Amino acid sequence: MVQIGSLQVSFDQRNIQRNGVSLRIGARAFDILDVLYRANGAILSKDQIMDAVWPGLIVEENRLQVHIASLRKLLGAERDLIKTVPGRGYVLVAQRTPAVEAPAHTEPAPQHAAAPPLVSPLIGRQTEIEQVIAQLEREPVTTVVGAGGIGKTALALHVASEMHSRYGLPTCFVELANASSHEEVLAALAHALAPRVDDAQPGADAVADALAASRCLLVLDNAEHVIDIVAGLVETLAARSPSARILVTSREALHIRAESVLRLEALGAPASGLSTQALLAHPAVELFLCHARAFATDCATDESSIALVAEICRRLDGLPLAIELAAARVATLGVEGVAARLDHRLDLLAGRSRSAVPRHQSLRATFEWSYALLDTASRVLYRRLGCFTGTFTFDAVCAVGTEPGMSIPVIVSGLGDLATKSLLNVEFHGPIATYRLTECARAYALDKLRDEGELHVISARHMRYMQTRIEESGLVLAHDARAGAEIPARFSLEDARTAYEWAFSDDGDPAQGVALAGALVGTLLDASLVRECCERAKRALAVLDTLPAGSVDIVCEMRLCTAYASTLMHAGDDIERAMSLWQRVWRLAQSAQDDAFAARALCGLWNAALATADVHASIRYATRFEQAARRAEPRWHEPLAGAMVAVSLHAFGEHEQARERLENAVAVLGEAGCTERSCATLDVDPLVFCHGALARIAWLEGKPARAMQLIEQALSHARGEMPEPSLSQLLATVAVPVALQCGDMQAASRYLALLRSQVATHRFAIWEDYAECLAVQCGLRDGDRDSAAALARLEPALLRLVARGIRGAMAPFIVSWAELLVEAGRFEAAAARLDEAISLGETHGEQCFLPELMRARGWVALQRARVQDGAGPDVRGWHEADGRRFLCGAIAVAGEHGAVIWRLRATVDLAEHLIDRDEARQAAALIAGIDKEFDLDSSVPDVQRLGRLRRRLSSERSVRARAAHSA
Secondary structure, three states: OEEOOOOEOOOOOOOOOOOEEEOEEEOHHHHHHHHHHHHOOOOHHHHHHHHOOOOOOOHHHHHHHHHHHHHHHHHHHHHHEEEOOOOOEEEEOOEEEOOOOOOOOOOOOOOOOOOOOOOOOOOOOOHHHHHHHHHHHOOOOEEOOOOOOOOOHHHHHHHHHHHHHOOOOOOEEOOOOOOOHHHHHHHHHHHHHOOOOOOOOOOOOOOOOOOHOOOEEEEEEEHHHHHHHHHHHHHHHHHOOOOOOEEEOOOOOOOOEEEEEEOOOOOOOOOOOOOHHHHHHHHHHHHHHHHHHHHHHOOOOOOOHHHHHHHHHHHHOHHHHHHHHHHHHHHHHHHHHHHHHHHHHHHEEOOOOOOOOOHOOOOHHHHHHHHHOHHHHHHHHHHHHHHHHEEOOOHHHHHHHOOOOOOHHHHHHHHHHHOOOOOOOEEEEEOOEEEHHHHHHHHHHHHHHHOOOOHHHHHHHHHHHHHHHHHHHHHOOOOOOOOHHHHHHOOOOHHHHHHHHOOOOOOHHHHHHHHHHHHHHHHHHOOOHHHHHHHHHHHHHHHHHHOOOOOHHHHHHHHHHOOOOOOOOOOOOOOHHHHHHHHHHHHHHHOOOOHHHHHHHHHHHHHHHOOOHHHHHHHHHHHHHHHHHHOOOOOOOOHHHHHHHHHHHHHHHHHHHHHHHHHHHHHHHHOOOOOOHHHHHOOHHHHHHHHHHHHHHHOOOOHHHHHHHHHHHHHHOOOOOOOOOOHHHHHHHHHHHHHOOOHHHHHHHHHHHHHHHHHHHHHHHHHHHHHHHHHHHHHHOOOOOOHHHOOOOOOOHHHHHHHHOOOOOOOHHHHHHHHHHHHHHHHHHHHHHHHHHHHHHHHHHOOHHHHHHHHHHHHHHHHHHOOOOOOOOOHHHHHHHHHHHHHHHHHHHHHHHOOHHHHHHHHHHHHHHHOOOOOHHHHHHHHHOOHHOOOOOOOOHOOOOOHHHHHHHHHHHHHHHHHHHHH
């Protein structure tokens, strides 16, 4: 026989005795005792026990619990010799020795319920362990408070283990999950502290005496559902036993005098954009990988998978239980499969080991436990707060989550209850309190809202409230660090997005959604979210066009048309569509007599006309805007109109007049402080486009240093608080091409890298193609002579721009295209592309690049003549004459425009041809009128070509002089 507590057990004879008297017990209960005994102190899971006792049978778990209860009843006061280990199973903790006769008066020695053995290291919690130990050294009671699944029990176990290692302090671990009354809590404490207490209901005094005598660390786990009972008992125990140390875990604090509190936060989530090594060092990622690799050892080994794991941890708010449950799914779904299904996280994150306590079997069960602890009013408030995606304020709670007439004290009490029970996060911005639900808590709240049939009503209320507040005060983004005093009037952009998506869902309200979109698009533009603004405005307009007339007010329609049209110029693919939208805004503004939107429409039409290379139309729109600006407020519209006219004149080739107007506009606009989008009226900031146009004019006038200085001024302005697309447009149309033509390859490369970064961030389709064309030009200028590869990159990007309707300022790309076609021997195609561009410029007035196009066309003809030397003098002569005609025309037009650089290029091309045809005197005479206008030490490539040409002419003269002298 063996001794288990006060029982003598013969497993061979299947007999149990106490003091020589046989006791009755069921066969299955005896088998369970046998299995636990033979485990030799090891923890056995429920599955292991059921497989041993009921092999091959499917058995309900509660049958095991019934037989465990029978064994404990048989043990009486020693019932805790069979210990439940939360999350793992059962263990027989009695020392097993051969049965011996004991004196009748001997009582068993007191035994304390040991803490469950530690399974694994606690990741990312070393600081918290040290904090709790420090608090226990100072105060008799410490409560670890936190949301369900955040790891309170695991932290308490590691604290107990550490205190045992450091101080030799034994642990008495009491699981309170099954206790629901004062008597049951007392009984659990009594059985854990003093097994020799008889079956009579113990009192608090007896338990306090036992605690004082035990000199142990008392751990009370999971106290939130009996918080008032535990608070009273712990306060009594601490008063009766000042030297005692009590550690409590709960979803809310005890709020007693002797208590110190540690609020356990989630592990957090690694920021996006970190290196793989930094992600791997983050505790949340480490926890996920530790658990995932327990099921699938070779999972998540590459960088993309690690980044996806970090994203999963972010979406799970760093909640350890949720991370562990998600990691367990990796073996079945893979990391990508888990990430893709997180929108259904409450159903996905379930099925943990059956040995886990019920509230940790699934994420849903964890929140159900917390939800059950709330009173009716707090439950209503909690589920309604699920509508809020981001941070929200008390006013928002009152407007969305409550009913008319509900008193402020009731609302405050409900919020306090949710915060106390760790369901609601409270954040402070100076003196202002704001609130936030984690994603997991919000998912459960929405589920309950749906179950109660309130989702439609509350979502509609939330949407209407968001629309009102956006129109009144705008939004504050998650990363915005504005003053706390502004917080009450501002809301998270995520909430606006949530309201928008609901409005256009099957259960939503499309008319209200259109109204909300009309309020939202301006905020999106302010946040430089151009692509998102484009997509949301497009969707809302599509719905608007299906609604009955008068469903949405005219201002909302103009806002949507304006937002969609302006963003199409950057993120879309249909400039003609933008033009028609601006016409629609113009008609609506005229009918509503809305001067502000009329001005906005004229600016949009002007910009679209320039983008399509219709300079004549752009001058008409700019002039009309100028006339309106002279008659109405605001007064800064007048210099803005002057700038618009100037840019159109620049496109028309009137560079000197354009420069004078632009310089005047910059001075006036700078004095007016007109830097905000709200007063810009244009898609881009007026000072940015003025400086950009001035930089291009300075370069055309042969002033490269001044051009680069103006680019830096414009970039300095655009890099500050200025929203996109100002920066991208400046980089694409001015900074990169001008730096490239000025020969500053370092600056050009730097600007191009910044442009590509902005394009990738904001998904600007048009500027992405621009960047590709510019990259090819940079490569060619930097010595990359693989013309076939360059053509294969340039041609598709250029054709995409043309397909989108972009025609303006495309000449430099077309010239590069023609040059590459010539290198490929495709002379006809090169000439055709240039002829089309020249014809377009002559028809619609885009004269700025006309000299360069004519120069390139002449160069193509001369190159064609060169390769046809053997085709006969007539063919060659015809192409040479054609080439000379275009080059002379380019020189003449460039001279009329004052475009010194264009004149230089055409002059050098023609002079080089004349030298090749032994007409050096004519070549020398040609350049005599231009070479004094440039510093020949300049790094500008065109000027360097001029220097090389002069040296060549000098060499030619020397050769002729020697030849003449010899003769």
